[in-house]
Amino acid sequence: MATTNQTGGSRHTKGGRMKATSSRRAQSARTELRLLRTACWLFSERGFHGTGIRDISEAAGVAVSAMYYYASSKDELLEAVTRRVMEVLAASSEETVRDIDDPAERLAALIAVHAAFHARNPRAAKVADHEFQALTGQARRDILRLRDAYEKVWADTLEAGVRAGVFTDRGNVARLALLQMATGIAHWYHPNGELDIARLCERFADMGLALMGASRDGRPLQVGDLRIPDSELLLQRVELSIEPRRKPTGV
């Protein structure tokens, strides 16, 4: 244990012409990202309060104080993770929905983005869902504002659909049910399971449309009838740099 960062870049200017492995700035940026990813992993696994700063720094392979060089407190790590989740989620959905007018198509797209995000970034999503309540003060208010803005896009879409007679009016509980059922993906989805992400998004969009009683000309609407974003574009839009894609090396 206690394998730390002792700046071991294999480089030597003296004599040999070997170029630097990477600049100091790049090394530093990589360390910071590694810390965020490690914190994200551990927060999702053990919860914010169940994770110590020693757990984080050891798993990231740096000393405790190195962590404090990048973040001024443990809370700031949580805030960083949560904020990035909300920002990417909001940006990707707004971008996807921007040029869609039809409410059913909008809803299908929103569900697809939401599902893709939670399937692709389960750890970060879980942290943002469960642990953000550990935030206090301004940080908490900021996150809540972001979340409210995100949910408003859903609310507007559902309202428009109801007004247009495309959706059954199920009140505000429908929005919460739809969001919740797709958010849950982060808890159980595994890429090696019965569905790849593209099919998962399709399936969930179908379920969401059915739940809202989406219909056109008296006929129930399915995803097949609609134009939904290409799955590669989807995955690119929900990409989240701080999502840990493998277990941190130090446990």
Next chain:
Amino acid sequence: MATTNQTGGSRHTKGGRMKATSSRRAQSARTELRLLRTACWLFSERGFHGTGIRDISEAAGVAVSAMYYYASSKDELLEAVTRRVMEVLAASSEETVRDIDDPAERLAALIAVHAAFHARNPRAAKVADHEFQALTGQARRDILRLRDAYEKVWADTLEAGVRAGVFTDRGNVARLALLQMATGIAHWYHPNGELDIARLCERFADMGLALMGASRDGRPLQVGDLRIPDSELLLQRVELSIEPRRKPTGV
């Protein structure tokens, strides 16, 4: 602060004929329940690791060591809360579903029970959902076994409905989506909101049936077409003694 239990029962046998306020056994049982409710409240509010035993005992109005008279560790409190949640949830759903054969009716009843439980016992439900992962060893395995048994009732119902041609086949993800969307109720439902519990259960059963494409003779099925449990019976079945119905007196 530090208002403790100093056995203050206002009673005196000498002279007056005043009867004992309550037996020692009853007092003790009430203290134990108060501790469980307080722990449940705080776990749901701050998480298991975010709650200290001093927080619990102070909020319950007893000394720290009094808590250890009833529970041998903090983990045991969490286990007690979680186990009771799973037991009541499993018992109430099995009892409700016992004499229903029709898959659509079964699903509607399952959703209604699940929704009622989470609306009526939101704090305990949140603890069982989020914090049970803090459990380890045998306690964790026990809880998982209970949860799996509960989910199996859902899986069987959905399978039966698909086989009977009543439901659209949406695979295992449908079960998870249905459960998740109703579990989320614990996070947002408030009895003074737009729906009382009876209407909430109806609404969710409707959404669940729609999600599964439930139909009979080519016509979509709604709750109105089905026999679902009376709401009073429902509420009685999901009653959970350890759900804290008011904020503990000490914070």
Next chain:
DNA sequence: CCTATTTGACCAAACGATCGATAGACTAAT
């Protein structure tokens, strides 16, 4: 019924371990 004894239900105080955070030294890249 009265009294002596046991015991159930608590309390205050303290334990070592771990917590988040800081101080100050060191090192290698600029």
Next chain:
DNA sequence: ATTAGTCTATCGATCGTTTGGTCAAATAGG
């Protein structure tokens, strides 16, 4: 020569848990 980045070592506070006691209700003996 400077400084960005990391180290080791340590801080006081708080953590979950235990110890040793107190006191009144319950129980037993007369």
